[in-house]
Amino acid sequence: MLITVTTTHQPATDLGYLLVKHPDRVHTFGMPTGTAYVVYPEADTERCTAALLLDIDPLALSGARTRRGGSGRGGNPTPDGFTLGQYVNDRSYAASSLLSSALSTVFRSALRGNSKDRPELAATAIPLELRVPALRCRGGAELTEKLFAPLGWTVTAVPIPLDPSRPDWGDSRYVDLTLTGTLRLADALNHLYVLLPVLDDAKHYWVAPDEIDKLLRAGAGWLAEHPERGLITRRYLAHRRALAGAALARLAEQRLADEPADPDSIVEAPDCGADEEAGLPATVDRQPLAALRRAAVLAALDSSGATRVLDLGCGGGALLTDLVKNRRYTEIVGTDVSSRSLTVAERRLRLDRLPPRQRERIKLWQSALTYQDDRLRGYDAAVLMEVVEHLDPPRLPALEAAVFGHARPETVVVTTPNVEYNVRYPGLAAGAFRHTDHRFEWTRAEFADWTGAVGAHYGYAVTISGVGADDPEVGSPTQLAVFTRTAPNPTPQPTDLGDAR
């Protein structure tokens, strides 16, 4: 909510000319989310400080966010979580894109480097000190150094404790940022204009394509050469991949140097604001394993001779895409408990654009593996690829009954992580699972026990293999079991002892 700009250039009060704000007055500007003020707490010839204070009206802010709250609806369900974040938040206090907007409105000509009264001074580097007392900084205080130091600033970022009464809680995500250096005022303001929302990494408004122009305009002369331009561009454009790609391409043109923009870092950018620092086993490692796993599952299906198949827990439809390509599969059903996943799968498969005969092969159904579902009966094969570990162990019997007891396909292919292999992931903390939603990960012995018990109870023969590099000590990263039905009858259901029919 506050930025101060101080100069010791003599006479310091010329700052008022550069900003076009008289130091002896209080300047007030109506903003969509509140009121912006410019006041000068000090203004003499030696030292002059202008403060931009944004007084946010919380009601206007929550009104500006028109989405209504409601837990668990679509998207990621947060059943025990809270959706009060839109009412109780730091936006009134922290520097954010709201402050950037205020900056561009209030200091419009200064941002452009124009000054009617002091044109030479506007073009001159002058000693400046900028302070942002509450800056939410995603990525830690070090990131401020990485972003501002290459631009010629001396950076002081003091972390703010989360709660002084709870020293054990450590520091908050906020820093008190002070930048000192000798720069043109316009450059200084543009740096803030772009980098405040980048550090905050949240935008209060919908990021439309014209944001690219805004970014390139404000970044003129410094962004193209900035070592962190990839991160800056992605975050500024709020992780919208297509926009970031376009902006980086245009930046590359500006640089004239024909260095390709780092394509990996764009691909890596999460779809939905997920924490990019949190990727556990390196993405590089996981991609091939996922592909290997799909190939292993497809091979198992292929040798089963199945033509009508179920992908239970199909998620975004990665396996479905492979299945669709193979014409032997005459009927392909993807099920997932998350309707959002099914929407993603539908988009990925481009269902709306398939010719009718292709379209008829594919069905996407919402279903839950803890409930029996008559629609799933009578198929040749079912795949449970990386699914069972997402259920609490006490709920596994329900899945077993629904899949092996009720749906009862001829073949069931199950894959799940081999927890023993986790020690081979350097990025994975000891004892941690590969995914935050994993409720368990099994050793090879545990997997063998489970598959054996399920097979015996429901009348399936089981073969187990591994997917991925077979480590002599810890085995393969993924375990795979193929269940083949041997008994006709679901459960030991009492049969009539004397049916005389």
Next chain:
Amino acid sequence: MSTLDIPELALVALVGVSGSGKSTFARRHFAPSQVLSSDTFRAMVADDENDQSASGDAFDVLHYVAGKRLRAGRLTVVDATNLQQHARAGLVTVAREHDVLPVAIVLDVPEPLCWERTQARPDRTFARQVLGRMQRDLRRSVGRLEREGFRKVHVLRGVEEIEAAEIGYEKLFNDRKELTGPFDIVGDVHGCRAELEALLLRLGWTLHRDEDGRPVNATHPEGRTAIFVGDLVDRGPDSPGVLRLVMGMVGAGTALCVPGNHEQKLLRKLRGRNVTVSHGLAETLAQLDGEEPGFVAEISAFVDGLVSHYVLDGGRLVVAHAGLKAEYQGRASGRVRAFALFGETTGETDEYGLPVRYPWARDYRGSATVVYGHTPTPAPEWVNNTICIDTGCVFGGTLTALRYPSRELVSVPAAKEYYPPARPLAATPGGPASAAPDGAAGTRDDLGLDLRDVTGRRHLDYGYGTVTVPAENAAAALEVMSRFAVDPRWLPWLPPTMAPCSTSTVDGFLEHPAQALEDYRRAGVDRVVCEEKHMGSRAVVLVRRDEVDPAAPAAAGRFGPGDGVVYTRTGRPFFGGALDRALLARVRAAIGSAGLWAELDTDWLLLDCELLPWSAKAGALIREQYAPVGAAGRAALPAVLDVLAGAAGRDLPVADLRARMARRATDLDRYTEAYRSYVRPTDGLAGVTLAPFAVLASEGASHAGRDHGWHLALADRLHAADPELFTPTRRRVVDLADEAAVAAATDWWLELTGSGGEGMVVKPYAGLGARDAEGRLLQPGVKCRGREYLRIIYGPEYAEPDQLAALRHRSLGRKRGLALREHGLGLAALDRLAEGAPLWRRHELVFAILACESEPVDPRL
């Protein structure tokens, strides 16, 4: 005048040429909605009721509508010429698909009259020879109708007969809804006459014997009626003796009997059909050799007269030998009979060469109780309101009777194994291994819930009201239920959301006791209890008296494996794992030392609680959502105040702004204090306490009808039993007419919230089930939250006059409606738990509560 008898539920085809008066006949005898006329359907699909080219489509739609009506059990009359075999065949198919009897009523009118009537209609333009052709078709048809499958054919010849005819309705043979019992329903006897006599005597029946001492009838002093589920004969030592007794009882009206597959086969044998003599038929035939031919003939007649199944007690009870799925009950068709006698098979055979039976009971969702035999089982168990009472007497098991309506089981042991079973009489998984004890049967709930029980747009009439769950809410709930919730068997109830009290007009307050108390006074409540609102997380505790090793095989009982759960308001395990188990162990012990197991005569208890402190569950939320707001404000506001102090020192006009910012700083400090009071150090269970405020249910009982005095007294006893674990709930009982008490409650609230408390919940003293004068459910409670607490809900500065003024426009209607719906669903869920309803019936309500929670409602309420 002749009366045409037709079954109450039938598909009636009118048969007659054009102009024979079918429509007039239909109008006179049936309601317009019962009559499906081909003319109407032709007009519907082609805008012209005479467009013969549209007949194909018209009959498609007609058959579809007829099917819908028949499925719902509604008499349907088809007004079409029905002169051609293919047209009639379509109707017979529709009737059979819905297991109703097809009936034909033929109107045979002299051709000249038909021609006269046809000519009188301007829209009928066909030539007279067409009519002649129709007449010839009619003549040919009449003799064929019965062979085509029409179970009754009434032919009315001439106008006079048609004019004089009246329709009479006859009940189906299986419809004995007027019989209300009480019944003693007896399982498969298989020639075990001695055991049958013993069982009847145990049940209090008096046996009547003939001069040879053979029992030929039985009567019950209380006028009970026996019902035999069939398979009286074969394998056992005295099938003729059993038949003699049962036939006598049926003849005397003291018993009903449905046929079993063994009677069916015996009858075929007696009629000289070629049947394989196996499965104990040989024994019966040998025993019958010694009987008089007259008795054997009586047996044939008796078995031939048996009706496949009975629908009894107003439709609440169905008895069939092998059970009967809901859509077949009260219907009549070959496949209904086949199902009733043999059950449904999958077409596969098991390792003993016996047919694999489709587990129809697992999918049963009907409202009638189904009692059946056919499949020997060591101990009868309720599965979705069905029970198999064949306990394998002839195989050395027991002979069992189910008393209805008390649902009590009574059995006598077999004197010996008369016949070796083809496959061992294995214990069903999850069932007790020993022979059936007398008393109530257990319930089998491990057979899986069906997706159809919960998904799609669902309309629920739950007794306290009705609710329609939109499909998208059900979809959202499915994800939560499936991915996060505890086993549905352990999730008998979910806490309803709670509405706040009406918005306060008291200066500076958004919520205030004055409104909370006034809300109830206005609803006609005279007495409420104000309970302190605990500063924790909702926790529902379902605990068994006996500790069970979670790894042990499933114990018999309502909830499946395990000995208890602690779950959140959305059904998630509270902490999960060992911590929950440790908590349960302490709760179990406290209930024991408070003597509640014995007092409530139960071996499990369902408690509604708050688990404290909030930080134990929501620590991450506090650190990641609430504390950062404080940190940001503490960094920003002092800097802002410094700037404004400087500006003020330069005589700039910033006094108002400065004052406002100073207030914001104060508000932020208060906000920080508010969230800090939810944080208390805990380590494992150390520091965690539980504040129970309602004892929701125990074996056979919902306690929704008890007043809050009762609930809180039990909570106090738990506190006394384990003061370290249980936190008592401070409260004030307030008579709303007593102004002094109202004022005292207000002071109490001010004091509570003034010292950092969250607020209070006001509830009708009468309890959870409290209703208003019109009999409508009352809100079970309204919350009245403290002024400081609300800062973490509405934002640190919500109490600023301008913000408060805006917030006072908050709308509570949606939240209240939701709270009431969820409450009613919860009460119904407790009722169904108490009455031992099948799992799917309990789960559909709990699921609906969760689905209601997907409604978009202001989360601050």
